[in-house]
Amino acid sequence: MNNKNIDYGKIKNNLQNYIEPNIYYCCQCGKCSAGCPAVDLYDFKPHQVISLIQSNRIDEIVNSSAIWLCLECDICSNRCPENISIAAIMNYLRVSTWQKNTKKVKNISIFYKLFVRIVQFFGRSYEPGLILGLNIGTGRFLNDFDIAVDILKKRKIKVLPEFVKGRKKISKATKKYL
Ligand code: SF4
Ligand code: SF4
Numbered sequence: 784m785n786n787k788n789i790d791y792g793k794i795k796n797n798l799q800n801y802i803e804p805n806i807y808y809c810c811q812c813g814k815c816s817a818g819c820p821a822v823d824l825y826d827f828k829p830h831q832v833i834s835l836i837q838s839n840r841i842d843e844i845v846n847s848s849a850i851w852l853c854l855e856c857d858i859c860s861n862r863c864p865e866n867i868s869i870a871a872i873m874n875y876l877r878v879s880t881w882q883k884n885t886k887k888v889k890n891i892s893i894f895y896k897l898f899v900r901i902v903q904f905f906g907r908s909y910e911p912g913l914i915l916g917l918n919i920g921t922g923r924f925l926n927d928f929d930i931a932v933d934i935l936k937k938r939k940i941k942v943l944p945e946f947v948k949g950r951k952k953i954s955k956a957t958k959k960y961l
Contacts, residue, residue: 791841794879798836802875808865809833815859815869825849829859829869836872850876851891878960893920899960906950910940 799806809830816828827835827849835844844850853873860868881892897916901909911931918926934940947953 789842789845789880791839794841794876795836795839797879798872798875803868803872805865805867806833806836806872809837809867810865812864814862814864815867818858818862820856820858821852821854824852829873832872832876833867833869841876844876845880849873850880851895853877890917890921893917896961899957903954903957903961904950905944906947906953907945909944911935911942912944 811830811834813828813830815833816822816830819825819829822828826847827844829849832844832847832849835841850873853870855870855874857868857870860866860870863869877895881895894913894917897913897920898908901912901916914927914931918924918928935942
């Protein structure tokens with residue numbers, strides 16, 4: 784599947800009508816980017832993401848690392864003088880485009896899909912399954928294997944999965960993320 788299948792018009796419509804109607808009040812002051820702890824890893828800083836949306840260049844954001852590396856810490860939103868929820872925008876862009884497997888961030892989208900599926904099944908995260916699935920999905924079978932052995936020896940994570948009570952409800956609630 785390539786990016787031609789993404790309906791950018793619909794994404795923009797949803798962003799400005801439902802996710803963050805204040806998006807056009809952005810004055811490009813840069814306060815969001817100045818406070819972002821992940822900004823050095825981004826190819827587009829948070830204020831640039833907003834600017835690209837305003838100028839109908841959402842395709843460039845979908846192919847960027849910014850939306851995938853956002854920690855959703857909400858510092859940007861709290862610093863914004865126009866009360867724009869940048870974290871919600873980042874999250875919406877991620878959720879609405881992850882299945883397109885954009886080339887640059889393919890491994891991140893594999894992680895995302897796997898994580899949501901595991902939470903749907905067990906009702907919570909299951910780290911060994913996540914690590915194994917990610918290594919298989921990315922073709923890097925022994926990636927971080929030495930670290931995983933150490934972590935297991937120190938009993939930092941459980942080998943067997945736990946099933947959370949009421950996981951059907953969790954599964955239903957997470958459907959919108961896939
Ligand atoms: S802090 Fe708010 S107004 Fe300033 S650049 Fe960021 S989104 Fe725009
Ligand atoms: S929510 Fe994302 S973009 Fe905003 S400050 Fe945190 S990491 Fe940066």
